[in-house]
Amino acid sequence: MTQPPPIPPTGGPSGAPPPIPRAAAPVPAPPSTPNAADRAQRQVTEQTRTYPCGNCGAPLAFVPERQCLGCSSCGTSYPIELDQSARIVKHDLQSTMNQLAQRAPLGLASIGGNEHVVTCQACGGKTIFNGSLTATRCPYCATPIQRDDVQDAPERLALDAVLPLQVGEPQARDSIEKWINSRWFAPTEFKKYRTLGSFTSVYMSYYTYDVEATTGYSGQRGDNYTVVVGSGDNQHTETRIAWRSVSGVVHNSIRDLPELANTGMDEPRVRELEPWPIQAAVPYTPEFVAGHLSRTYDRDPGDVFDRDARPRVDAQVESTIRYDIGGDHQRISRKQTSFDMLQFMYLLLPMWLLTVNFDGKPFQVVVNGLTGEVQGQRPWSKVKIAAAVIAGLILIGVIVFLYQRMR
Template identity: 55%
Template structure:
């Protein structure tokens, strides 16, 4: 191709180096949906969602099953597939993943982090870590990264639970939650001035399993005896123990585990329960205009570090029920996991992050149910004032009591 045939360089944001000339974007078939309105950038391995009416950006409109242009109000119906989200055998999937990683050791994905050139304004956009959908910092164009989603060294996303809570509803939830924090500093309550509030899909793994557990333990039965003489005569409850063993079966469905790091894990867990049954097969259309991350810890890691513990707790409850009696002791447990399957899901969260006195505080909103969980700082001034007020009230009460005697 001669220089005359190349397209002119894209306009550059201030203080950014000139990117090399790019070929014109091409439309490619999307395996995840029919007639996807996305525009694909082959050179950058990214996709955007331009409005067909005005050229602005389309966003997934929570709760309305459409892509919406906030500039002209045009709505584009979703063409994403519907149906149940399939699950895969965990052991087989992890074995295949290890084989693909070995095969692509010298030619595969070099790094999770990557910079791409925005096809709208030419500015450089950074994808850090497992971030797969972001917005151009110069023109706010939503950009989705295809290479990480489809990399053979990564487990694919199986399903997505779409946002149902829009920005106005989420904002109202945040305001209500913050205003109910009586001892939060006044500055924290004005978070709009220095906080970030965004919608993001976080990565989760959900597991199904059938287990068979052999156990050995003891069954305790209470009985009473009368001991002592005279004034010391009394009844004591004692326990008679019997050795026992047996086998129990458990069935688990949708045991869910967060798969992203860098977040307040305890508060993320407290966003549960999630209506997993409403999840749909993954389509990037649901992510349009929202941030998104894939997993930081893979399906095997999250099973061993989280989901297995949840299952083990339920198994021990089943064992105690099987042992019966008044008390139970469990000495040995051997569990076989049969039909252990999983799926990677994207679940919707509204996230507020506020840095107060040099410390970050995160507040999360379940993007379907509206459940709010988070942490906030404590106002030393308000706490001191409350303590002083309490002391004054106690002193007044004591004075009144003394004067009325």
């Protein structure tokens, strides 16, 4: 059986990540390409990590278009070299939850309360980490800062993997522009999101689950048949159902079922970003997060499975049972599921997040950081809707008038 993972980050109260300055356009890399891992600098007193450029000292950030650390000042690139011997390990859910209970008996451990302040080692300014935020930029000099105290905390789960961001800011903004411009009944003011809201890249915490389930069931199978009833003018055909008792055992094998581990998000919209290419995930290394926001988990894998993943597993099990019963109709009177295997993996998935406060309410629009797909919510313009209704009524009135004149 796979051993539980070591335990690092903690989730405080959630909230949408704060904005970061717009990233500069990538600059072509010069021939020299030192390794990205060599650029990490750890500040022991602050328990943070930064990435200064070895050529000019400016802060480095992960460039999605080139999949490397890049300096927007001098153009130097630093490739991210993965350990080819590293493997992504999946963990048994129950034994991991038992270990978490022993190390954090009071439940999900805190990462320092609602607010954690660190001193930027580049400019001396104060940077605030709110809630489950673990990577951000200094608001004064834009230096990317990562919290090592979260990743190294013994009562927290260690990250297993990451899907590196592939959609850069220009592509993300283009996707957002097209999405917003296609919302015909959104208020005109909402389309001025550049001045009303924040738009930023962020890595969200996810768990993926692997499940082997065996389910015994009993129920009824219904088959349609027709009979002729009545006589004379009242004779007609009726469809009836013949029911018979059935029972059986079905097996379900589910792999890489993704579930969001953060709170404060529009979960139905975020789920619509699926499917995620989980098979393309790589072992976690902090260089992929440099220059982008990142959040540790707010909910543990046991809670997320019970609340979010288990209903989806049950739905697949029920679908399998109905297929196994066959016929035209199915009734399930009993089902008992046991898990032959229940494993999970903790990873980061990339998004671009637009949060707009309009008319006193927050609206979230999310962009899949791998495909550019956009999902979100937007307000409705009462003025535009009323105008459309009036225009429709006028059009109907004109059509009726012309029809009557033609008659």
